[in-house]
Amino acid sequence: MPEEHGTKKGMIRAMELLEVHNVSKHYKNFSLENIDFVLPKGYIMGYVGQNGAGKSTTLNIITNLCKSSVGEVRVNGITCMEDTVQYKESIGYIGGDFYYPNNFTVRNIRGILKNFYSTFSVEQFNELLHQWKLSDKMKVKDFSQGMKVKLMFAAVLARDTKLMVLDEATNGLDPVVRLEILKLLQEYIADGERSVIFSTHILSDLEQIADYIFFIHDGKKVLYDAKDELLESYLLVKGERRAITPQLQKALVGIMDNAYGFEAILPSDRADLLNHDFHFEKPTIDEIVIHYIKDKEKNG
Amino acid sequence: MKIIISNQSELPIYAQIKEQLKEQILNGQIPEGSTLPSIRQLAKEVGVSVITTTRAYSDLEAEGFIATMQGKGSVVLSKDNSMLQEQYLLRIEEGLSTAIDTARVMGLSEEELVGIFYNLLHETRNGR
Amino acid sequence: MRALHFMKIDYVKTKQQMIVTPLILLLIVGIMMAPDSDIREYSAVVPFSYMVFMMIIFSCSPFGSCRREETGFLQLLPATTRDRVAGRFLYGISLLMIATVLGAGAMAVFWLLGLQSSAWDIPLCLLALAIGIFIMTAEYVFFYLFGENTAQNLLGIVRVLPGMCFFFITAQLSKEIVKEPDKMMQGMETVGRYLNLIGGIALAASLIMFVAAIGLCAAMTDKRDC
Numbered sequence: 001m002p003e004e005h006g007t008k009k010g011m012i013r014a015m016e017l018l019e020v021h022n023v024s025k026h027y028k029n030f031s032l033e034n035i036d037f038v039l040p041k042g043y044i045m046g047y048v049g050q051n052g053a054g055k056s057t058t059l060n061i062i063t064n065l066c067k068s069s070v071g072e073v074r075v076n077g078i079t080c081m082e083d084t085v086q087y088k089e090s091i092g093y094i095g096g097d098f099y100y101p102n103n104f105t106v107r108n109i110r111g112i113l114k115n116f117y118s119t120f121s122v123e124q125f126n127e128l129l130h131q132w133k134l135s136d137k138m139k140v141k142d143f144s145q146g147m148k149v150k151l152m153f154a155a156v157l158a159r160d161t162k163l164m165v166l167d168e169a170t171n172g173l174d175p176v177v178r179l180e181i182l183k184l185l186q187e188y189i190a191d192g193e194r195s196v197i198f199s200t201h202i203l204s205d206l207e208q209i210a211d212y213i214f215f216i217h218d219g220k221k222v223l224y225d226a227k228d229e230l231l232e233s234y235l236l237v238k239g240e241r242r243a244i245t246p247q248l249q250k251a252l253v254g255i256m257d258n259a260y261g262f263e264a265i266l267p268s269d270r271a272d273l274l275n276h277d278f279h280f281e282k283p284t285i286d287e288i289v290i291h292y293i294k295d296k297e298k299n300g
Numbered sequence: 301m302k303i304i305i306s307n308q309s310e311l312p313i314y315a316q317i318k319e320q321l322k323e324q325i326l327n328g329q330i331p332e333g334s335t336l337p338s339i340r341q342l343a344k345e346v347g348v349s350v351i352t353t354t355r356a357y358s359d360l361e362a363e364g365f366i367a368t369m370q371g372k373g374s375v376v377l378s379k380d381n382s383m384l385q386e387q388y389l390l391r392i393e394e395g396l397s398t399a400i401d402t403a404r405v406m407g408l409s410e411e412e413l414v415g416i417f418y419n420l421l422h423e424t425r426n427g428r
Numbered sequence: 429m430r431a432l433h434f435m436k437i438d439y440v441k442t443k444q445q446m447i448v449t450p451l452i453l454l455l456i457v458g459i460m461m462a463p464d465s466d467i468r469e470y471s472a473v474v475p476f477s478y479m480v481f482m483m484i485i486f487s488c489s490p491f492g493s494c495r496r497e498e499t500g501f502l503q504l505l506p507a508t509t510r511d512r513v514a515g516r517f518l519y520g521i522s523l524l525m526i527a528t529v530l531g532a533g534a535m536a537v538f539w540l541l542g543l544q545s546s547a548w549d550i551p552l553c554l555l556a557l558a559i560g561i562f563i564m565t566a567e568y569v570f571f572y573l574f575g576e577n578t579a580q581n582l583l584g585i586v587r588v589l590p591g592m593c594f595f596f597i598t599a600q601l602s603k604e605i606v607k608e609p610d611k612m613m614q615g616m617e618t619v620g621r622y623l624n625l626i627g628g629i630a631l632a633a634s635l636i637m638f639v640a641a642i643g644l645c646a647a648m649t650d651k652r653d654c
Contacts, residue, residue: 042340043350065503088506099501101441108440115433116505186344208313209343211351226351228314282310 016074017041017195018163023061023071032057032219035071039163039212042192044185046210046227047199048289054219055199059167062197063093076162089117092156096168098148102141106134109155117159125158146177153184164188166198170206182209207285215289222292227285234265235274236283243277254291254298265291301330301337303346313348317356325365325376326391336366336374363387430507434515435522437502438490445486453479453530457537472538473552473602476531480560481595483527485588487520487564491571510646513572517642520564528557554627556598561634563590565641572645575652 018039025032032054039045049055060066062073064080064087072079080087093099100109106129113120129136132150134143143151149169156164164185170178185196186209200206213230215223223230237252241262244252251273252264265288266274274280303320305313324330336357337345343353357374360366364383368374379388403413439446456478502512535549567586 063504065500084508085506088504091504093504095500099504101501104440111440112433112437112505115436116430116507118506182347183344186347189350190340190344192340208348211349227349228312228352228355232312282312 015041017076018045018062018197019072019074020058020062021072021074023058023068023073025057025061025066025068025070030054030057030219032061032068035216035221037212037214037221037224039195039197041195042189043211044189044196044198044209045212045214046203046206046285047197047214047216048203048285049199049201049216050293051201053201053216055201055216056167057219058216059165059197059199062163063091063165064088089119089159090162092159092161092164094149094152094156094164094166094169096171098140098143098152100140100151103139105139106136106151109140109151113155113158119160121158125154128154128157145172146174149173149177149181153181157184157188162194164194164196166196168199168201170198170200175205178205182206185209203285203289210285213285215292217293217296222296223288230285230288231282233268234283234288235268235271235280236263236287237266237274237278237280238263239278243275245273248273254294256291256294263291303342305346305348314352314355314359317342317346317348317353318359321356321360322363322365326388330376332376332378334376335372336376338373430511431514431518434502434507434512435518438516438519442486442489445489449482449486449526450530452482453534457534472535472549473556474599475534475538476527476553477556477595477598477602479527479531479534480524480556481592483523484560484564484567484590484594487523488567488571488586490516490519508646509650510642513646513649514642517565517568517638517645520568521561521638524557524560524564527560528553548623551623551627552598552602554631555623556594558627558630558634559594559598561631561638563594565634565638566590569641569645572648575649 016038020035020037023032023035030052035054035058037045047055047058057066061068062075064073064084075087076090078087110122110125113125114122129151132147132154134147134151134154140148140151152169166185170181173181182205185198188194189196198206198210203210207227210227213223213225213227214221225233234253239261241257244255244262248266248270249255251270252266255262255264265283266280271280301321301324303317305316309316311319321330321336325332330336336342339353339357340350343350346353357366357368361368361374364377364387366374366376377383379385399417400413453475456475505512531553535553567590570586
């Protein structure tokens with residue numbers, strides 16, 4: 001379908017909010033290699049991978065919590081080197097680990113935010129706190145996980161940011177709060193001027209709202225595309241092991257056996273290799289990811 | 301206007317949105333000339349990605365159901381524009397082809413099939 | 429300006445110890461002025477140097493509440509590394525300023541009460557302050573050398589040792605001076621003549637080192653990776 005292809009290309013060429021160019025980072029026993037992607041204004045990207053795949057490292061490089069060995073990151077057109085203050089003002093970070101000192105009260109935090117961020121609105125912050133029933137006087141260490149995440153959200157939403165970075169922020173939250181957060185993220189990008197990148201090892205409910213998926217494994221890119229495109233590029237195939245032809249064997253990705261058959265994914269353009277012996281359906285991103293990981297494990 | 305997304309459906313989500321909107325435009329539930337919610341609005345309401353709703357809208361536009369104007373949103377086109385006419389004809393042809401195929405399978409003669417067609421035509425006319 | 433805001437954060441972080449400070453000072457002065465204390469052996473420099481000593485210990489505290497995640501929050505704030513490091517140094521030196529004010533207050537009380545005093549009190553205090561700034565700066569450089577995050581493991585040793593040495597040396601020195609003024613005067617006559625100058629130069633030198641250390645630590649932090 002040529003038209004659809006055209007629209008997608010056009011979108012990628014639209015103004016990019018986040019550009020990550022050839023970023024590498026080397027540790028003693030782990031390397032992040034040649035990470036390269038862009039996220040246009042007004043879209044959400046899911047940065048997916050197993051624990052230890054390099055998700056946090058990438059996000060930390062974006063937020064400038066750590067430096068890359070090679071490569072360049074631009075947020076809204078500028079690098080951190082060019083204008084540290086503006087760069088950091090434009091990013092709102094929400095971590096899975098709570099990052100405020102434990103003996104701080106909400107009041108302390110509000111004071112700091114007000115001192116540092118030029119666009120921070122005390123009224124908006126208070127309104128969000130009120131809306132989420134977060135008390136001013138409580139020490140943050142007495143907050144529940146959900147309250148902590150909401151406080152971090154309030155700190156980001158009360159000022160004018162361009163890019164929201166979430167590092168495993170919805171882990172360990174109950175489904176109600178997760179749903180609230182999904183809505184918040186969609187609202188955040190609703191004006192088409194701001195973008196979200198979130199990392200996670202399990203997509204589940206986040207999958208639906210993601211426009212782009214970047215799948216990283218062992219520090220390297222495995223898949224990167226518009227989510228809808230990815231979902232259409234693969235089929236989830238099930239069937240009996242002995243029905244697999246040599247050609248099909250080559251085309252299948254991450255074959256997983258169970259007592260009664262196998263399950264694997266297959267690039268949609270090789271669907272001609274399937275016959276009536278197989279059952280196929282549309283996969284979820286998680287299923288694509290699982291089979292790719294399986295494939296990597298097997299083939300190094 | 302209503303849109304229900306099913307994860308069980310074999311259709312991709314953009315196609316589910318597209319088909320449901322199409323259905324409601326064709327049967328008049330979404331009247332011509334009305335404005336659809338913006339791409340971003342719809343994505344937020346339905347809880348799907350922006351690219352998904354963008355694709356649904358651009359498909360609808362390509363098929364002549366809606367026209368998107370910068371800053372004004374997407375408007376449902378009138379039923380007598382030529383592209384939409386074509387869509388209607390296509391639907392009729394599809395429906396009839398299914399009937400013909402089924403008739404062939406059971407070995408029905410062409411006269412008999414036409415007979416059924418006229419009967420139904422007659423019945424529905426009286427029914428109205 | 430941002431450096432000052434970072435300094436404020438350090439004060440919020442360590443607010444408990446700030447409450448304790450004046451209480452400790454009162455305690456020291458109280459003990460020294462108790463009827464049966466051997467106060468005659470000490471000079472008014474002691475409470476001053478004790479305050480400096482205490483502040484050297486306190487000045488390391490912000491390094492102790494640096495959990496990995498918490499420094500993340502500070503690093504995310506829109507400011508340069510230099511702002512952040514300078515804020516920490518300002519915290520340290522502002523503590524020493526507080527020590528100076530409180531210590532001077534205590535000295536004034538001593539003088540007013542007609543207790544031991546000598547012409548050397550003020551230059552000695554300047555010297556004590558200079559040594560205090562010097563030690564604090566050295567400790568800070570040491571912490572930044574190992575990184576803000578790992579520093580807290582070393583905190584226990586680093587923060588007590590130099591301060592302790594400093595306190596005993598100054599206390600002992602002033603005791604000697606009071607005990608045998610003539611001998612000390614002779615031995616240190618030359619030094620004594622220039623003590624005013626020495627105190628002033630030492631203070632100036634320590635301040636220069638302090639400023640240079642900010643740049644050095646910022647550069648080290650910028651260079652280091654997580």
